[in-house]
Amino acid sequence: MMQGLIKTRTELPEMLVLEILSKLPVKSLTRFRCVCKPWSSSFETPHFITKHHHNNIKNNYLNLLLKRCHGGTRDDIHYFSQLSTEKDQNFRVNHNIHLPFFENFVHGPFIHGPCNGILCLADLGGLGHNVALWNPSTREFKIIPQTTVQRPPGLLDFSTFNSLGFGYDSQTDDFKIVRSVTNYFEENLDEGLMEDWNSQVELYSLKSDSWKEISFTGFYAFASILFNNYVNGFIYCQAVGVDHHILSFDMVNEKFSTSPLPEFGWSLEQYYLELLDFNGLLGAIFYPREGTDKSFDLWVMNGSWTKQFSAESVLGVERPLGFWKNGELFLESSDQELVLFDPSVKELRNLGIHAYKSTMQITAYVESLVPLNGRSEYEECIIRRPVGG
Template identity: 85%
Template sequence: MQGLIKTRIELPEMLVLEILSKLHVKSLTRLRCVCKTWSSSFETPHFNTKHHQNNLKNNNLNLLLKRCHGYTRDNIHYFSQLSIEKDQNFRVKYNIHLPFFENFVHAPLVHGPCNGILCLTDLSCFGHNVALWNPSTREFKILPQSTVQRPHRLLDFSSFNFLGFGYDSQTDDFKCIRFVTNYFEENLDEWLMADWTSQVELYSLKRDSWKEILFPGVDAFASILFNNYVNGFIYCQAVAVDHHILSFDMVNEKFSTSPLPEFGGSLEQYYLELLHFNGLLGAIFYPREGTDKSFDLWVMNGSWTKQFSVESVLGVERPLGFWKNGELFLESSDYELVLFDPSVQELRNLGIHAYKETMHITAYVESLVPLNGRSEHEEYIIRRPAEG
């Protein structure tokens, strides 16, 4: 009998990259050392896009929970990475601290995710610290301070209202937008009626700089619970225009307004949160008072339609975010993380506590998008296993 002849099969490079694009970021990081071709391929926009699309298609979500255990400057806000395996009941895998934001009460405020990237900001309106973070590649980038010219008057301070973070598909660029209110010294004794002017600033990751853009003449504020970036637009609630939404086009860098759904109530009685829901703009309404809550979800697809209503969930305070099959993460009246399944009307306690109204949950897909920043290290991010 003749000996077996071993044959080496060479797979086409495109097929190899197609297979690799289905792997987790952690595996791809290890494979960078296999060969230079693979390492350089993992950095191309084409591979990054393919990898991200595969994660979206397979609904490969990861969970980060921001929380705190008190309401003083000494009680630090931090992230908990939650397990997503079915048998693990969303247990805490890692706790992640960000020393860069530890001097600010409530910081960081989370915007996004957008293509797997989070934008973190100082919640204090007098601060202007902004950073981008890719929790998959563990890259962290502190944004430069704005060089936008302020009015030529005796300026006392400027406050910052951060509106959102999104992606410009035409230029393959990530952008941040914020309102800046400039207060002047002459009316400090009555600051509520102080003389002020407004500006709008836009940051570009490609340019790594801020610029001033045309002010729309309408103040707005963004959701603090949900991602308000949807398909190239940032959406937020207009302050001066009742029952309207202010939107910002990431490509054309222009504002426009549109009406809210006629949900049958008033914003004095109901909270409004704008969110990304299955690729469309959603609006969720829930009562301001009481712990026996109902939740109405409306979706914009040419016109507003009510997607569903959740009636009378007892013992909860507010919604935090949706999970894979329409389940809703909620903060209970005991300030615990719970998961509500509307299909069976079941409320499940996940055993995770936090101080009231400090929880923020982020569901994101993995991304290889580079930030041209720094790798995580203890100056900016401290990641520890939950057991420690």
């Protein structure tokens, strides 16, 4: 006669266990590294990292990061706010994050990306020498080494970094940064001194952890700083030459090419243009330079340019900041408040988050386990403060 129940343990197949784990947030996976060494090792494999990232994209698990400044000028200390994405919390601030590496630079860092969950931060308000990669999910931070690209002889004491793009090379599994550099010279003429300049383009590879010069002729370009302008292996920016074009950079072939802008019917002297990733396609959003009664036209490239939507007479707003789920658009109001506009019902919702004018930049990203070979936020003295804590 049985004295008690016999307990049995069912072992799940390893592949099924990893499939389940790949659907968990990074915070949970960080804790589960302590469960057993095979799990910890599996979380570092390219297959698991890719599977985990694709699951987050598939389920549209987005996180929100807002860069802002609370001071009385643009030059006060900039910091990041992690916003809640829970439906009932109205995007309230969960954490404020301070990055000491950028605190002594004018305007703080601009965000480029995200790309596979990685953000590229760059000081383009000053001389632009300082660049870092940041994975806010794993809380890893990597300071990019200074360039070793040789400058032409006769250079003045400084060069400026005018634009920057950040993207992913799927062929070599490498993250790359491309930026343009303007070099300034003095020329001796009979009547005195004259300043002259030329441009170089340089590229950083995370795999080699180094910079190199690449060829670039014919255009002067500046990149978007409001939106993520990396789309499906290409970086896009506006090229200014004889005509207005889009300049694209192929992350695999490391080559530039141009394509036309949409014929949106207005002059770029009257309208701002921002290029962005819109649901995996290249998008272009146009909005007026003047007034607080704005219109927003979104065009999308899918073989050819087509107008996605047009929102007219949105009152009391200054500029777009980024798209949210279901095509909703974050905007900066004329009162320097973060607001959310739903084009389908033409509804504007105040979110109660303020910043000094034109310092807000919002980034929506999915979590990622991609390693940077950098250091932890703690080692870089990055401070996260829970709101109310």
